[in-house]
Amino acid sequence: MARSSSATSRPRRIVTPDQKYHSTKVTKLINRAMIDGKKSIATAQVYLAFEVLEKQLKRPALDVLDEVVRNITPAMEVRSRRVGGASYQVPMPVRPARQYSLATRWLVEEARKRSNSTYHTFGEKLAAEMLDALKNEGGAISKKITMHKSADANKAFAHFRW
Secondary structure (H helix, E strand, O other): OOOOOHOOOOOOOOOOOOOOOHHHHHHHHHHHHHOOHHHHHHHHHHHHHHHHHHHHHOHHHHHHHHHHHHHHHOEEEEEEEOOOEEEEEEEEOOOOEEEEEEEEHHHHHHHHOOOOOOOOOHHHHHHHHHHHHOOOHHHHHHHHHHHHHHHHHHHHHHOOOO
């Protein structure tokens, strides 16, 4: 039985804006970067990444973050749908809240994977990944491209969309 999103949804958690930039998007990035509940360390590293970006690009960090997220944000994804005993990968548009969530998740994951020999801190790795995303390069962009290719390859099953 399909669940109705309005009947089972719970209220969204309200995220408080961060202290320096007064942005909920920055808070969400900090929360995604946080390990073991150490928020002050994650905050310092994200702010370090923003300082590096502002120094290199001579632009406000929030504008850079918006552009990076826009470049990484996926438009389509595949979701599993069971029809008549078979599972199909059905391409569907990504909801806006999930778009931002996926973009920040991929950004932080790919920054963590970067080599320790080139960058010393997570803030430097995050800044490098954001710079790559501005140029439409890097691991986060490749994840978006992979997701779009998968959705395009399965567009024959689009009529199963619910």
